[in-house]
Amino acid sequence: MIPGYRSEFFRRVVDRIQSSGNQVIVATGVSSGEHAKRGDVANDSLPWQRSGRGWGRFFGPMYVRYHGSVGFQRTADVVVCELATGCIDTHVALLRRALTRWLPGIRSPRVITWGHVGAYTRTHGTFLNAVETIMMRASDQVLAYTPKGVLDARDRGVPQNRVRSLDNTVDLEALQAAVDEVSVLSPSQAWSELTSGAEQETVPVRCVAYVGGLDRSKRVDFLAEALERWWQADPQLRVLVGGAGADAHLLDLAVQRGQVLRLGRVGDREKALMSRVAQFMLMPGRVGLVAVESFVLALPVVTTPHPYHAPEFDYLVPGTDSLVLTDEPTQWADEILDVYEQPGAIDRLRSAARERAGTPSMDHMVATFVDACESAM
DSSP, rough: OOOOGGGGHHHHHHHHHTTTTTOOOOEEEOOOHHHHHOBBBSSSSOOOEEEOOEEEETTEEEEEOSOOOOHHTOSEEEEEEEOOBBBBHHHHHHEEEEEEEOOOOOOOOOEEEEEEEOOSSSSSHHHHHHHHHHHHHHHEEEEEEEHHHHHHHHHEEEEEEEEEOOOOOOOOOHHHHHHHHHHHHHOOOHHHHHHHTTOOOOSSSEEEESSSOOOOOGGGHHHHHHHHHHHHOOHHHHHHEOOOOTTGGGGHHHHHHSSEEEEEEHHHHHHHHHHHHEEEEESSOOOTTHHHHHHHOOOOOOEOOOOOGGGGGGGOOBTEEEEOOSHHHHHHHHHHHHHTTTTTHHHHHHHHHHHTTSOHHHHHHHHHHHHHHHHHO
């Protein structure tokens, strides 16, 4: 499967590479576990996509998967694989590449690895860090998600000319178009559309948004506890929740009492409508690509010092365009209420976020990815 947020990226990459007369195959595996329950899968039938007989399962804390790409690798000139210690496809590609260096008579494609670089979303430990380092050094090119990943790769012995930053992002142009389109709507009109006219027409004075998967990585249990505190301290505060996942049920009580409006999976228009009535973007757990969307929406991310933020967390400047508050749900909820009491604080945060709208750009990410592929051919 191709995640919905990646579909535009791959479309542009494929168009660019094919325009030079080259063929592209995007081999995809299966979505499993909590990610499958998010429902974030591109539904389009894509002529360059090939679904392999892949699988994925946990062995202890380690997620091992096979995307079914090995058969496609045999005839490729360049293979791009995820930089993940649990990805069998990547290990096979790198082993073939190593055999080519040792035994010149054997043919193998050049290998580009792309990914986080470093243990962002889980603890690697010394052994897995060493495996990742070996994988990067064996790659012809490493594409890190952010500049911090580039520095990490260089510190671990990857030559400077073999690593670059993709500046990982999503299609912010489409989101910006949606924001521009709804800018003519009043908050009341936006609220009415979001609620399908079923809720009160009066827009809540205090309203916060949440957009993302509803599962453990996002710490929905933390959010549920914060909601309990808000129900006691400020029952008029409303929370718009966009997303799906295994832990959605943890919000059931808040939904039943009208504190939370659960919208299900949301697209660009729904996100834009949320930005017309909300003041913040909540994310108590892992902050990922919501960081770049928060700039376009001018909804400052409010998070915690969670140890497993994704690389895109580095785009934020806490205190300027976002907030990192206490890692305890009741106090976190109280601190958000305190921000509402500070004159001008919300406007300053939203203005700073808005100034960064459109960065990093999809054009830069696509150009970097394509250049790495064509340089390797």
